[in-house]
Amino acid sequence: MHVDYPVADYEPMAATALTDEERWPLLTPPAAEMLTRLRSHPAAPRYNHACGDRLTAYARDRLVGYRSRLAAGFPSEDWVMPLVARVYATVPRYRGLAVPESLSEVPTTDRHDLLSHAETHVPDDADLSDMIVYRTSGSRGPAATVPMTPEFSALDLPVLQHVLSSLGVPLRGGASRVSLVNVYHQPVAYQFASISSYLDGAGVVKLNLHESGWNSPSDRVSFLDSCAPELYTGNPISLAALADLPLTSRPSAVLSGAMALGSRLRSRLAARFGCPVVDLYGVTEAGLIAWRPDDGPHRLLPRRLHVEILSPSGTPCAAGERGEITVTCGENPLLPLLRYRTGDHAALSVVDGVPVLVGLEGRDPVRYRAIDGTWVNSIELTHVLSPLGLVAWQLHQDPAGAVTVEVHGQADLESVESAVRSLLGAVPVTASATDLARDAKPQRYSSAVAGALVV
Amino acid sequence: MTEVPVARLTRRLADTPMDFLADPATVSVPAVVSDVLLMAGGPALDADTATRFDVDEPRWRRVVLVTCWLAADPALLVRGPSTLSEWLLSQELFTLSLLVDPLTFVHDPDRREELARLTLRALSLLPTGETPERAADRLSTVDSVKRHEVLQAAKAAEERAAAVRKAMEEERAREAAARYSQV
Numbered sequence A: 001m002h003v004d005y006p007v008a009d010y011e012p013m014a015a016t017a018l019t020d021e022e023r024w025p026l027l028t029p030p031a032a033e034m035l036t037r038l039r040s041h042p043a044a045p046r047y048n049h050a051c052g053d054r055l056t057a058y059a060r061d062r063l064v065g066y067r068s069r070l071a072a073g074f075p076s077e078d079w080v081m082p083l084v085a086r087v088y089a090t091v092p093r094y095r096g097l098a099v100p101e102s103l104s105e106v107p108t109t110d111r112h113d114l115l116s117h118a119e120t121h122v123p124d125d126a127d128l129s130d131m132i133v134y135r136t137s138g139s140r141g142p143a144a145t146v147p148m149t150p151e152f153s154a155l156d157l158p159v160l161q162h163v164l165s166s167l168g169v170p171l172r173g174g175a176s177r178v179s180l181v182n183v184y185h186q187p188v189a190y191q192f193a194s195i196s197s198y199l200d201g202a203g204v205v206k207l208n209l210h211e212s213g214w215n216s217p218s219d220r221v222s223f224l225d226s227c228a229p230e231l232y233t234g235n236p237i238s239l240a241a242l243a244d245l246p247l248t249s250r251p252s253a254v255l256s257g258a259m260a261l262g263s264r265l266r267s268r269l270a271a272r273f274g275c276p277v278v279d280l281y282g283v284t285e286a287g288l289i290a291w292r293p294d295d296g297p298h299r300l301l302p303r304r305l306h307v308e309i310l311s312p313s314g315t316p317c318a319a320g321e322r323g324e325i326t327v328t329c330g331e332n333p334l335l336p337l338l339r340y341r342t343g344d345h346a347a348l349s350v351v352d353g354v355p356v357l358v359g360l361e362g363r364d365p366v367r368y369r370a371i372d373g374t375w376v377n378s379i380e381l382t383h384v385l386s387p388l389g390l391v392a393w394q395l396h397q398d399p400a401g402a403v404t405v406e407v408h409g410q411a412d413l414e415s416v417e418s419a420v421r422s423l424l425g426a427v428p429v430t431a432s433a434t435d436l437a438r439d440a441k442p443q444r445y446s447s448a449v450a451g452a453l454v455v
Numbered sequence B: 001m002t003e004v005p006v007a008r009l010t011r012r013l014a015d016t017p018m019d020f021l022a023d024p025a026t027v028s029v030p031a032v033v034s035d036v037l038l039m040a041g042g043p044a045l046d047a048d049t050a051t052r053f054d055v056d057e058p059r060w061r062r063v064v065l066v067t068c069w070l071a072a073d074p075a076l077l078v079r080g081p082s083t084l085s086e087w088l089l090s091q092e093l094f095t096l097s098l099l100v101d102p103l104t105f106v107h108d109p110d111r112r113e114e115l116a117r118l119t120l121r122a123l124s125l126l127p128t129g130e131t132p133e134r135a136a137d138r139l140s141t142v143d144s145v146k147r148h149e150v151l152q153a154a155k156a157a158e159e160r161a162a163a164v165r166k167a168m169e170e171e172r173a174r175e176a177a178a179r180y181s182q183v
Helices: A029-040 A057-071 A080-090 A111-116 A156-166 A219-227 A236-244 A263-273 A378-388 A413-424 B006-014 B029-039 B047-051 B058-071 B081-088 B091-099 B109-122 B132-142 B144-169 B171-175
Strands: A132-135 A145-148 A178-184 A192-196 A202-208 A231-234 A253-256 A277-283 A287-292 A298-300 A305-310 A322-329 A337-351 A354-361 A367-369 A375-377 A393-397 A403-408 A429-434 A445-447
Touching: A029 A192, A029 A202, A057 A156, A080 A337, A132 B171, A145 B144, A156 A231, A156 A253, A156 A277, A156 A287, A178 A219, A178 A236, A202 A219, A231 A236, A236 A253, A236 A263, A253 A263, A263 A277, A277 A337, A287 A305, A287 A322, A287 A354, A305 A337, A322 A354, A367 A378, A367 A393, A367 A413, A375 A378, A378 A393, A378 A413, A403 A413, A413 A429, B006 B058, B006 B109, B029 B047, B029 B058, B029 B081, B058 B081, B058 B091, B058 B109, B081 B109, B091 B109, B091 B144, B109 B132, B144 B171
Parallel strands: A178 A202, A178 A231, A231 A253, A253 A277, A393 A445, A403 A429
Antiparallel strands: A132 A145, A192 A202, A277 A287, A287 A298, A298 A354, A305 A322, A322 A337, A337 A354, A367 A375, A393 A403
16 A cells, blocks of 8 residues: 555545435435445445446436437437537637538647646536536546536446447346446555446446455455456456456456557456457547457447547548547537547548447556566556656666656656656656657557566 | 718817716706707607606716717718617617716727717718728727627636636535446
């Protein structure tokens, strides 16, 4: 446990603000029983947060309708220009600008824009009363606070159902079942028990497989086997840790996100759990964008989400040509996105009539060896380096464990070195200022230490 | 379109006689308006229409008096009594009286130009040597009502931005809701 862990948000229960009635407006007695069961389980993790779905009956019904819309396939794109008109009329960032006649005339935006002026992206007529916010990980650029509605946050569920149904995997839900466990593996992460009204009161758990999050290391297996969830979601690092546990329960599917899922780990997970393994691609700001059940291209989801591939100068790439994935989506009423550059790269193509992202370049899952021999995920380093306001950095660990950090532009190099040491301990760390603009997309993390890449 | 030199009108405003700047409560506004309408070739106000100018709005009464003096310029009188009357009773002139100290239409060069240009526009007259676009552009630089609207819009935008920032900082928002996948 890193007692000096520098992310104040993770102070146990310090970030809770609601009553259970507010967390679950549609809580039924059976769902409440499930919640109590998860909260009071003798092997439960050390919960440090509480989190509901905050869904009203209206929002839940809309999510059910959304599920039907996905089943109907890709929608026509007649929603795009009305969205542009609505955004130009109501979103401060676009105030006073002439309404473009085509999407290609709309200026692009990106995370830097969101980071510095999030409030200028929220429509004037948007209801702020049920706003929730997420801090993005910062792995694709500076961390940003993303406003959204509970309904938009829960959009993952009908989307996951859609993905699973195309693999023949049902998501049953119901208050007698735990439907989903979202696993992390970090020194500190939020852990909470929840239920999903959309899934008829099914249990949902977010937990941290790191031993620091449990009263006893063996509790992890007891608790997870007791939950026997329908689905595990996680990232390659946490799912690799999950696969190492001697679990006897079997999920219906495993869904990986946040970082690229390598083929070896996919095979390992599929063999270990005997179920389909799905690689998800999305960004917090827009939700899930694409998925793949194998090592082929990522299939776009049939959402009202328009994907373009743009060159560095902002011109559209030809079909099959690599460029930056840029999305237009009005599904989050608090943050409609027009031509939002994700920072991720791929080519757009069509396979078997389905639009796909070819050669998606997400974040490489890299981990670093601390002085005491434990592994630290790159996302942890992102957490401590992001607050330093660095424009960009490249962090590399050599085979002997020495770390070099190249920082773009001006920076307090001593702070950078101590941030790295706060996680890795007394390893040799050398920070230097340099010009990272030499790369189109600087790769933040690399390592020559054996076992550093989770593949 | 007939053209009128703006400079002549602003000079005229600067030379507004003291009688037009007296305490408006002591002046019969309907009588002054009637005089101007007569000069423009129309009938004087009757008892009914006179009441429309006998309103207890001191700032507006003063603006009407100053505008009557301005409108007595021969180049403006030719536009006729009904056009003049409409301008004097317009919402725009009333709004202007709420935003601007009426005496500045006499004492301040920018406000003189504003009232001169607004009156020309209301009477469908062009400033000498200016295209309609040029006239609109010049007016926009001295337009108090428009400036007020811009300031109000900016204020509303800032208030909304502050409300959004506050909502994003609320603990209720930060507790967030469960997420089901990692992106």
